[in-house]
Amino acid sequence: MNAPASNPPPVLEIQGLTRHFGGLAAVSDLDLMIRPGECFGLIGPNGAGKTTVFNLISGVLPLTRGQVLFQGENVTGSPPYALARKGLARTFQIMALFQSFTVLENVLLGTYGIVRVNPLAALFNTPHSRKIEKEQKEHALELLRFLGIERLRDEVARNLPLGHQRILEMAVALAGSPKMLLLDEPFSGLSGEETREMMGRIGKIREGKTTIMLVEHNIRVVMDLCDRIAVLNFGRKIAEGSFEEVSRNPEVIKAYLGTKRYAA
Amino acid sequence: MKRNEFLILLAVLVILPYLIQDPYWLHVYIITCLNICLAVSLRVVWNVGLLSCGHAAFMGLGAYTSSLLALKVGISPWLGMPLGALLSAVVALGLGYPALRLTGIYFVILSFAFNEVFFLITTRLREFAGGPSGLVSIPRPDGLPPGKLAYAYFVSAVFLITVVVLLRFERSRVGRIWLAIRDTDLRSRCVGLQTTHYKLFAFAVSCFFAGLIGGVYAHYITFISPSDFTIWQSVYIQLYMIVGGVGSFLGPIVGSAFLTVLTEFIRAAGPLQSVVYGIMMAAVMLFLPGGLIALGGHLSGLLKKKTGVVKNS
Numbered sequence: 001m002n003a004p005a006s007n008p009p010p011v012l013e014i015q016g017l018t019r020h021f022g023g024l025a026a027v028s029d030l031d032l033m034i035r036p037g038e039c040f041g042l043i044g045p046n047g048a049g050k051t052t053v054f055n056l057i058s059g060v061l062p063l064t065r066g067q068v069l070f071q072g073e074n075v076t077g078s079p080p081y082a083l084a085r086k087g088l089a090r091t092f093q094i095m096a097l098f099q100s101f102t103v104l105e106n107v108l109l110g111t112y113g114i115v116r117v118n119p120l121a122a123l124f125n126t127p128h129s130r131k132i133e134k135e136q137k138e139h140a141l142e143l144l145r146f147l148g149i150e151r152l153r154d155e156v157a158r159n160l161p162l163g164h165q166r167i168l169e170m171a172v173a174l175a176g177s178p179k180m181l182l183l184d185e186p187f188s189g190l191s192g193e194e195t196r197e198m199m200g201r202i203g204k205i206r207e208g209k210t211t212i213m214l215v216e217h218n219i220r221v222v223m224d225l226c227d228r229i230a231v232l233n234f235g236r237k238i239a240e241g242s243f244e245e246v247s248r249n250p251e252v253i254k255a256y257l258g259t260k261r262y263a264a
Numbered sequence: 265m266k267r268n269e270f271l272i273l274l275a276v277l278v279i280l281p282y283l284i285q286d287p288y289w290l291h292v293y294i295i296t297c298l299n300i301c302l303a304v305s306l307r308v309v310w311n312v313g314l315l316s317c318g319h320a321a322f323m324g325l326g327a328y329t330s331s332l333l334a335l336k337v338g339i340s341p342w343l344g345m346p347l348g349a350l351l352s353a354v355v356a357l358g359l360g361y362p363a364l365r366l367t368g369i370y371f372v373i374l375s376f377a378f379n380e381v382f383f384l385i386t387t388r389l390r391e392f393a394g395g396p397s398g399l400v401s402i403p404r405p406d407g408l409p410p411g412k413l414a415y416a417y418f419v420s421a422v423f424l425i426t427v428v429v430l431l432r433f434e435r436s437r438v439g440r441i442w443l444a445i446r447d448t449d450l451r452s453r454c455v456g457l458q459t460t461h462y463k464l465f466a467f468a469v470s471c472f473f474a475g476l477i478g479g480v481y482a483h484y485i486t487f488i489s490p491s492d493f494t495i496w497q498s499v500y501i502q503l504y505m506i507v508g509g510v511g512s513f514l515g516p517i518v519g520s521a522f523l524t525v526l527t528e529f530i531r532a533a534g535p536l537q538s539v540v541y542g543i544m545m546a547a548v549m550l551f552l553p554g555g556l557i558a559l560g561g562h563l564s565g566l567l568k569k570k571t572g573v574v575k576n577s
Binding site: 080085089117125173 | 429432433436437438440441443444447448450451452453454455456457458459465
């Protein structure tokens with residue numbers, strides 16, 4: 001508040017985020033604050049609750065306790081479609097593409113919920129609805145060009161190899177020009193070359209002033225891409241800070257880098 | 265809808281009844297057109313990933329509404345038929361609001377139950393709706409010349425409206441969103457689409473046309489009873505859709521036309537008819553998952569293979 005220039009208000013703020021599955025606390029009392037333009041990494045061992053955090057933020061799962069503030073507005077318990085319209089987009093680790101549609105149509109579908117047309121106007125194909133459709137198509141093509149997959153525009157999503165599906169996953173999320181993008185393991189299953197290319201793409205998205213929150217396993221990727229990192233273990237935050245700070249934390253070394261067997 | 269498709273469809277609908285002339289086959293034409301409309305409208309719900317077992321009840325709702333309005337209040341069928349369609353759509357909205365939160369088998373069961381409830385209510389309403397014996401002497405739409413040919417042309421017009429509207433919906437962005445929800449409801453929600461609203465809308469559109477067809481059927485046949493709109497009728501509509509192929513708009517059209525006309529040829533088989541249907545359904549599911557509509561592709565594939573072999577040898 002005192003120094004707004006050096007300390008702008010956070011894009012996303014999470015307070016006391018908690019989610020129980022029966023007796024199991026998948027996420028407990030998680031506090032996070034993500035600043036505009038930042039790339040924030042959320043890491044942790046398998047089953048630490050990273051994807052659950054994304055599901056809670058994006059409204060896919062109801063939370064047991066806590067608060068989510070997006071751009072200063074309390075969006076706790078908002079349904080996914082409302083959050084998407086406010087500019088909070090996400091991708092899925094287990095990919096959720098519109099399988100029977102082409103690449104271009106997938107991106108177009110990503111825009112339909114953001115810029116909407118009355119169904120009856122669409123039925124009668126009014127000049128207004130045609131104009132919007134045309135603009136959205138141009139926007140979608142531009143996005144495909146930006147991500148370097150324009151040549152795939154007419155491929156059906158289900159026929160794409162995994163690497164291309166991961167890019168399309170991101171394209172669908174970016175279609176609505178979100179202010180913040182939640183990326184759930186966008187590198188999983190990619191080859192070395194594909195990983196490098198994907199890092200380049202995420203870098204380009206950041207240049208567009210989109211704030212990014214990234215869930216990732218691959219430490220090297222997180223080290224290169226993220227400004228700040230939080231480490232999750234058994235649903236609790238055990239460390240937060242720059243990569244150097246976090247990697248020196250003994251608890252992180254114990255939890256994340258594993259037992260002696262792995263450390264050796 | 266493309267201009268050429270529209271003109272071809274229009275030509276067929278104008279010329280076919282005139283060519284048929286024979287009252288018996290005109291009857292088959294009318295029933296075929298109505299069955300096609302039912303199957304095509306049922307596919308709208310299928311497109312959002314739901315299978316409705318209550319389509320006959322919505323048809324019945326339109327039929328009873330229009331007939332009762334004509335018999336008890338004296339309202340012209342020309343007004344009664346669209347009113348019946350609207351009531352069907354409104355009831356679909358009322359039923360769909362809680363039901364569309366359900367997915368898969370739960371929605372199937374609920375729509376099944378709705379069909380049964382409709383049957384029980386119409387059977388019990390002895391005073392008002394004739395009970396099990398139904399309604400008789402339902403008037404034909406006033407001003408329509410007597411005879412089957414005139415009604416066949418009226419049905420042609422209803423058919424044209426139904427097919428044009430539903431095809432336009434399917435090819436518009438709304439149709440794409442429906443199919444997208446079918447692909448992945450979760451993702452659709454996460455890109456800002458209010459999937460429950462779109463499903464509700466699809467359900468209402470589907471039931472609107474079921475209700476409309478119900479009215480058109482009632483004023484044609486002039487006698488309806490609860491047994492015309494049982495769960496089995498719903499199953500037959502599903503059969504038309506699935507046997508034809510649910511993957512494309514043309515599928516239910518081909519399926520309904522094929523099975524309705526086939527019924528006339530196997531009528532002599534009496535109760536064995538349903539056996540034929542059952543075998544047909546099983547055969548399509550096992551050997552032709554894409555439906556009859558996929559047969560063309562398979563045949564041309566086979567032909568190509570054959571000619572390819574000839575060339576090689």
